Amino acid sequence: xxxxxxxxxxxxxxxxxxxxxxxxxxxxxxxxxxxxxxxxxxxxxxxxxxxxxxxxxxxxxxxxxxxxxxxxxxxxxxxxxxxxxxxxxxxxxxxxxxxxxxxxxxxxxxxxxxxxxxxxxxxxxxxxxxxxxxxxxxxxxxxxxxxxxxxxxxxxxxxxxxxxxxxxxxxxxxxxxxxxxxxxxxxxxxxxxxxxxxxxxxxxxxxxxxxxxxxxxxxxxxxxxxxxxxxxxxxxxxxxxxxxxxxxxxxxxxxxxxxxxxxxxxxxxxxxxxxxxxxxxxxxxxxxxxxxxxxxxxxxxxxxxxxxxxxxxxxxxxxxxxxxxxxxxxxxxxxxxxxxxxxxxxxxxxxxxxxxxxxxxxxxxxxxxxxxxxxxxxxxxxxxxxxxxxxxx
Amino acid sequence: xxxxxxxxxxxxxxxxxxxxxxxxxxxxxxxxxxxxxxxxxxxxxxxxxxxxxxxxxxxxxxxxxxxxxxxxxxxxxxxxxxxxxxxxxxxxxxxxxxxxxxxxxxxxxxxxxxxxxxxxxxxxxxxxxxxxxxxxxxxxxxxx
Numbered sequence: 001x002x003x004x005x006x007x008x009x010x011x012x013x014x015x016x017x018x019x020x021x022x023x024x025x026x027x028x029x030x031x032x033x034x035x036x037x038x039x040x041x042x043x044x045x046x047x048x049x050x051x052x053x054x055x056x057x058x059x060x061x062x063x064x065x066x067x068x069x070x071x072x073x074x075x076x077x078x079x080x081x082x083x084x085x086x087x088x089x090x091x092x093x094x095x096x097x098x099x100x101x102x103x104x105x106x107x108x109x110x111x112x113x114x115x116x117x118x119x120x121x122x123x124x125x126x127x128x129x130x131x132x133x134x135x136x137x138x139x140x141x142x143x144x145x146x147x148x149x150x151x152x153x154x155x156x157x158x159x160x161x162x163x164x165x166x167x168x169x170x171x172x173x174x175x176x177x178x179x180x181x182x183x184x185x186x187x188x189x190x191x192x193x194x195x196x197x198x199x200x201x202x203x204x205x206x207x208x209x210x211x212x213x214x215x216x217x218x219x220x221x222x223x224x225x226x227x228x229x230x231x232x233x234x235x236x237x238x239x240x241x242x243x244x245x246x247x248x249x250x251x252x253x254x255x256x257x258x259x260x261x262x263x264x265x266x267x268x269x270x271x272x273x274x275x276x277x278x279x280x281x282x283x284x285x286x287x288x289x290x291x292x293x294x295x296x297x298x299x300x301x302x303x304x305x306x307x308x309x310x311x312x313x314x315x316x317x318x319x320x321x322x323x324x325x326x327x328x329x330x331x332x333x334x335x336x337x338x339x340x341x342x343x344x345x346x347x348x349x350x351x352x353x354x355x356x357x358x359x360x361x362x363x364x365x366x367x368x369x370x371x372x373x374x375x376x377x378x379x380x381x382x383x384x385x386x387x388x389x390x391x392x393x
Numbered sequence: 394x395x396x397x398x399x400x401x402x403x404x405x406x407x408x409x410x411x412x413x414x415x416x417x418x419x420x421x422x423x424x425x426x427x428x429x430x431x432x433x434x435x436x437x438x439x440x441x442x443x444x445x446x447x448x449x450x451x452x453x454x455x456x457x458x459x460x461x462x463x464x465x466x467x468x469x470x471x472x473x474x475x476x477x478x479x480x481x482x483x484x485x486x487x488x489x490x491x492x493x494x495x496x497x498x499x500x501x502x503x504x505x506x507x508x509x510x511x512x513x514x515x516x517x518x519x520x521x522x523x524x525x526x527x528x529x530x531x532x533x534x535x536x537x
Contacts, residue, residue, distance in 0.1 A: 022498075025498055028409045028493050028496075028503075029493065032488045032493060053463075053465060054465050054468055055428075057433055057465070057469045057471065061498065157464045157467075157490055157494060158464060159464065159467055159494045163498075
């Protein structure tokens with residue numbers, strides 16, 4: 001493997017043990033999955049933040065790194081944990097869990113990782129530019145960064161993204177080159193309306209072609225927050241790190257294999273996740289809501305109240321929460337009895353959901369993880385249906 | 394395989410995490426998940442129905458097809474290694490990110506992409522020499 005001077009010094013241990021081990025990991029990945037080369041990165045985003053997912057072993061590793069003096073060399077943000085640090089009671093967090101979670105966040109912060117606690121760092125905390133090489137974990141953010149922003153990142157794991165942050169280098173693999181072209185054309189004949197349709201479309205495409213790079217053609221075009229939901233759905237059911245849309249500027253490869261996604265394909269999954277009973281938990285914000293979404297939801301909540309017996313959770317990032325607070329939106333949520341929540345992801349949360357709970361969400365990713373990780377009944381509905389069920393209108 | 398002479402059974406693979414080890418082999422045809430499948434306080438395999446159920450991983454070379462399960466398994470491997478409960482070397486037929494990551498952050502030599510026959514030829518208790526610098530596994534003595 002060709003290594004630069006700094007990289008050789010890192011491997012010799014001159015930047016400390018943590019940096020040495022981290023680069024050894026990046027080199028091992030480059031040799032096994034990449035092209036035996038490294039690439040310098042501009043930013044990183046690490047996953048594996050919740051104590052529920054990484055446990056004592058993960059905490060121990062992060063603590064050792066921090067105590068060993070490891071520092072990130074590029075701008076690095078972190079994924080959500082399992083609860084809002086200011087409202088832990090909403091998520092059945094006990095004292096031990098709370099303490100362990102704080103230790104994880106403190107260890108990451110000691111290394112220089114920003115406590116962004118969000119799966120949508122690209123809204124404000126960590127904004128890559130088109131053409132930037134980065135090392136991100138969190139599949140929805142990886143796909144968004146590659147497909148919507150035009151950055152280059154592998155689909156990193158929690159530890160590999162952190163190792164990349166500490167060394168400033170990632171394994172040079174296909175996702176860091178312009179060879180990441182479409183390998184299959186997906187023609188969507190189904191009509192796609194709201195966010196839940198977009199996340200469902202991503203989920204269905206991922207199931208149909210889990211190892212391909214899809215070129216997705218949708219009538220009416222694609223843009224904005226919708227693509228976030230498409231990215232999240234696709235990341236849930238596939239190993240893909242990028243998709244293309246017809247609007248993007250690229251040369252369409254000839255003789256692409258072609259598949260069709262019809263109304264029936266979407267309906268099949270929708271029927272499985274149909275709402276049959278009154279929801280007890282309603283979840284919006286998987287991935288975390290943008291400021292625009294928070295404003296839209298606030299408009300619907302104004303002057304209304306969430307129905308009794310329903311916990312209405314709207315998940316967003318700390319930075320969007322802060323902006324919402326500056327705009328005076330928090331009061332609207334409070335008065336309505338809805339919970340605008342930061343720092344949290346339900347998929348990695350200690351929140352107890354029983355067999356009697358019915359979770360309604362407008363995200364296929366949220367539905368999938370709630371189904372696999374809890375005993376609750378899961379339903380997928382549009383954002384409007386979520387709001388109507390929450391408010392009883 | 395390089396040769397079939399009794400004293401000269403050897404396999405070639407790719408040294409992914411550099412290092413070497415000489416000692417007893419622990420062989421399984423079934424993938425292992427370190428998260429949930431191995432007790433982090435003892436280093437024993439605890440996955441119900443697993444071929445190696447109850448076996449201790451420490452002090453041996455673990456030879457398996459590949460890892461399975463959550464990437465959090467990498468952290469479990471790290472934690473085991475710190476307590477001296479992890480295998481001294483790992484040999485796999487296929488590379489997977491969980492074992493690769495675990496070995497790299499824990500400094501456990503990893504030899505990968507070894508021909509599948511290794512799982513038939515080497516049995517538990519054989520003494521093997523693993524050289525993950527040059528990418529070679531050699532069987533030094535066979536279990537009778």
